[in-house]
Amino acid sequence: MRASLENEPLKRAYPKLTVAIIAGGLSSRMGRDKAFLELGGATLIERVITASADLGQSETILIANKPDNYRHLGLEIYRDILPDKGSLGGIYTALARAATPAALVLACDMPFVRTELLRFMIAQLDAETDIVVPRVDGYPQAMHAIYRKTCLAPIRAQLDENRLKIIRFYGQMRVAYLDEADYAPYDPEGLSFTNLNTPAELERARKLIQ
Numbered sequence: 001m002r003a004s005l006e007n008e009p010l011k012r013a014y015p016k017l018t019v020a021i022i023a024g025g026l027s028s029r030m031g032r033d034k035a036f037l038e039l040g041g042a043t044l045i046e047r048v049i050t051a052s053a054d055l056g057q058s059e060t061i062l063i064a065n066k067p068d069n070y071r072h073l074g075l076e077i078y079r080d081i082l083p084d085k086g087s088l089g090g091i092y093t094a095l096a097r098a099a100t101p102a103a104l105v106l107a108c109d110m111p112f113v114r115t116e117l118l119r120f121m122i123a124q125l126d127a128e129t130d131i132v133v134p135r136v137d138g139y140p141q142a143m144h145a146i147y148r149k150t151c152l153a154p155i156r157a158q159l160d161e162n163r164l165k166i167i168r169f170y171g172q173m174r175v176a177y178l179d180e181a182d183y184a185p186y187d188p189e190g191l192s193f194t195n196l197n198t199p200a201e202l203e204r205a206r207k208l209i210q
Contacts, residue, residue, distance in 0.1 A: 063097075089164075
């Protein structure tokens with residue numbers, strides 16, 4: 001198990017980091033833009049912004065292909081550098097536009113993101129690590145992960161081949177995997193990795209909030 005943050009000062013010195021929220025999806029299964037669905041008195045994207053607002057980051061940016069819809073959030077917005085490349089294209093854009101050596105990437109439709117888990121993840125990033133990513137049942141949660149700019153070239157090569165499965169390039173990188181035992185003190189039920197794709201999933205999330 002990796003070192004916990006217990007007994008560490010809340011405002012410890014973290015690596016220079018960008019928080020990048022990815023909102024470029026088509027929301028085809030939901031039937032409307034997921035980012036602006038309301039849950040617990042806030043939109044999904046507002047919940048992610050709030051949970052990630054106080055991590056000591058240098059900046060928070062938004063990756064979105066309809067920037068006018070998001071300007072009211074007050075964040076710097078970037079369109080995908082390579083259109084129609086899915087979530088992997090969003091990660092690529094986030095890293096390319098980040099003003100720091102690494103980016104914490106979060107999907108905009110993860111309403112139960114936990115601030116303390118994000119702090120724990122950041123604490124695992126060191127000079128020998130390219131990716132910090134939690135796993136659920138052995139599967140990496142690639143849209144709730146930290147990536148260094150060292151990932152840019154491997155991601156670009158994969159995008160150029162139109163191979164859009166995110167974790168395909170992980171084998172080339174130095175990856176710190178966080179399993180259930182590692183993140184349980186911060187999110188014992190793993191709710192952080194819940195993403196909402198359908199009206200039924202949204203309804204379940206609303207019941208969970210209640």
